Amino acid sequence: MRRLPSLFVSHGSPMMALEPSPVRTFLAGLGVRLPRPRAILVVSAHHDAAWQDGKATVTASPAPPTIHDFGGFPDELFAMRYPAPGDPALAVRIVELFAGHGLAVTADPDRGLDHGAWVPLSLVYPDADVPVVQLSIASNASPEWHYALGQTLAPLRDEGVLIIGSGSMTHNLRALFSARLPIDAPAPAWVTGFTDWLADRMAAGAVDDILGAVERAPHGRDNHSTPDHILPLFVAMGAGGEPFAAERLHASVTYGLLAMDVYAFGGEAAAL
Template sequence: MRRPPSLFLSHGSPMMALEPSPARDFLAGLGAHLPRPRAILVVSAHHDAAYQGGRATVAASTAPPTIHDFGGFPDELFAMRYPAPGDPALAARVVELLAGRGLHVTADAARGLDHGAWVPLSLIYPDADIPVVQLSIASNATPEWHYALGQALAPLRDEGVLIVGSGSITHNLRALFSARPPIDAPAPAWVTDFTDWVAERMSVGAVDDVLNSVERAPHGADNHPTPDHILPLFVAMGAGGTPLKGERLHHSVTYGLLAMDVYAFD
């Protein structure tokens, strides 16, 4: 079995499940170019230990429900389900690996898949026939903590597990809701300056710069007023191994302000 890479996906709006876009087209073709994994571990920006009393959790359900963690969207979106099986044994393995690095998480048999997981996976693997386990971020923890989390999970790739960090390379919802641009609006300079800086630092393996991109990159705080959606990038980086070899597989924007970059690490 070929070892899967680790991936970072910008999952954008939940409407990506329904609306045509370059990012949607890219994800719909991505699965054909990846080694077929035996299971998928998704680290989603919408599963945040900071809002669970600091308790990091990994979903251990045998049949994780589809969570519609959003509002104000069409009924068609709420009717969608992603009935992938769970993998409690993989969840237990995650707990074991993280405990070995002093990173303690607990299994949650009730947790389902939020839209950060099921929207992109419904495009990449539409048959929903690969087991999926979801792991929380901790937005009150540092970028370095999330990078170490990814490093601890890296052995799973040798066991045929695809590790996916699902967030967004830019994520300023206040600016988005204020401007309400059309889906095909061009990106302003404050968005592209940030994404181009990250891509350049990634290309030369500058781990410390990328981990501190919100502080060091042009318009970092404008693109990430909160850290939650960039933290899955750091997990994917850590799981990719050293030295850092990050390849930007896709770049586009939706609604002008949501950059949809996808990275692979191997």
């Protein structure tokens, strides 16, 4: 079985499921470029186990429901469902992997797929015919903890599992709601300065710099006042394995302030 890369996907607004945009077009064509996975593991910014003191949870439902964890959007969005099957056996495998590395993870038999998972997956795999499980972040844990989480997951790439970190390359909702820019508005310098710095550090393989991006990059705090939407990036990076290899597959901006970068990690990334 061909080894899969790990991915970081910026999921942006839930309206990506409905509104035309460059990233929507890109994601709609990504699935055919990838080797077909037997299952998908999504690490979403909206599945946060911070309250569990740095532990993680993994979904174990055989039929995870679609979670509409947002408000103020059109009825058409709330009517959408992503009926992909779950994979309880994969959840057990993940629990075993973590136990072998001294990391705590518990299986959740009830939780479904939040919009950080189902919105991008509805574009990449619209038939919802690949089993999906979700693993939580822990926003009170460090970037290094999340990178180690990804390293623990790396063997799954040899088992036909596509690992996706789903967050956002920039995520300042206060500025977004204040500005109310059109979907095709250009990005200001404080957004592009951050994403360009990250792209440079990715190309250089500067893992420590990237893990410290919120503190070290230009306008790091302006783009991530809370860590939740950048933490899935670090998991995807760790899952890419060694030596570090990153490919920036897509770069665009929606509403001027949401950078929608997509990255692939691992030696297989260069083939995409």
